[in-house]
Amino acid sequence: MSFPMAGLRLRFCTDPGEILAAAGDHLAANPVVSTVVTTIAHRVLSQRADGxxxxxxxxxxxxxxDSGAVVGAGMRTATAAPYPPFLLPMPDEAAVALAYALHERGEQVLGVNGALPAVELCAAELARLGGGRVEVSQHTRLHELGELVQPTSAPGALVVATEDDVELVTEWFAAFMGDADEQAGRRRGTSAHQVPDRSEMLRRIQAGRLWFWVDETGERVHLTGANPPSFGVVRVGPVYTPPAQRGRGWASNAVAEVSRRIQAEGARVCLFTDQANPTSNKIYAALGYRPVVDMANLLIVR
Incomplete structure (x- = not known):
């Protein structure tokens, strides 16, 4: 389904393969900024192949x-209410036109996530059309690793998670998301992100993209994950240390080692931070991560 709008065309599709085919060159031209859309598109294609x-x-x-050149992209694939669309950078008029298109489609949209200023413009227009006000749920920042700076060494080592770890990994994913809610001023469990179910968690473990940092006694003290590469870019996350283990350098050492391995594979490395969390931003900056683009998670309150 497509919506022509004064000099623009918004094309909605249900198959992620369509967006990769139609906008692949556009997404590949800035693969770090496009990372969320491309990694989820490839993940959904993989899941579809498995039924x-x-x-x-x-x-x-x-x-x-008008010339047919792709100038923006987005998706609505969130797994938890309010199922906010995620927008990549696009012309201002496209972000406003998208709000009109969603209103015409009869979709209830109570949140919009993604790149600024597109999300602000889209959310403001949705609020005007449907009533309500826009509130900031979270300001995030996407970073890319330049030259890795090794942190002060901490005792222990990085080990890959196994299927025997699925319960602990699931528990720590949930704790990570709960902490993110609290840091953003939300009630725990209100995030638009949902903890993957057991089958999806096992898929991630089997892909070898989840690691623990273990201390000198072999105790698991930290979890770092990463997505499979998409257009030559790997996005690190989640990064979680239980409260009792924080402040000991586990996160810095784990992220540094995971990042080193990814770069050794020939991929670029990126990650998101919550702008309201100065600790994590400081840690990643010290490792050599540099800001790329600011994004936001917005709510439309009615």
């Missing part, structure tokens, strides 16, 4: 201009 279907509400968006 796992996505909800009917999901869509993928390609924005093109």
């Amino acid at each position: 796992i279907s996505q909800p009917d509400r999901n869509w993928w968006l390609v924005v093109s201009d």
Whole structure:
């Protein structure tokens, strides 16, 4: 389904393969900024190959201009209410046009995540059309690693998670998301992100993209994950240390080692931080991560 708008065309599709085919060159031109859309598109394709279907509400968006050139992209694939769309950078008028298109489609949209200023413009127009006000849930920042700076060494080592770790990994994923809610001023458990179910968690473990840092006694004291590469970019996350283990250098050493391994594979490395969390921002800056783009998670309150 497509919506022509004064000099723009918004094309909605249900198959992530369509957005990768139609907007692949556009996404590949800035693969760090595009990382969320491309990694989820590839993940959904992989799940579909295994017979796992996505909800009917999901869509993928390609924005093109009069010449047919792709100038923006987005998706609506969130797994928890309010199922906010995620927008990549696009022309201002496209972000406003998207709000009109969603309103015309009859979609209830009570949140918008993604790149600034597109999310602000889209959310403001949605609030104007449907009533309500826009509130900031979280300001995030996407960083890319330049030259890795090794942190002060901490005792222990990085070990890959195994299927025997699925319960602990699931518990720490949930704790990570709960902490993110609290740091953003939300009630724990209100995030638009959902902890992967057991089958999805096992898929991630089997892919070898989840690691623990273990201390000198072999105790698991920290978890770092990473997505499979997409257009030559790997996004690190989650990064979680239980409260009792914080302040000992586990996170710095684990992220540094995971980042080193990813760069050794020939991929670029990126990660998100909560702008309201000065501790994590300081840690990543010390490792050599540099800001790329600011994003936001916005709510429309009615």
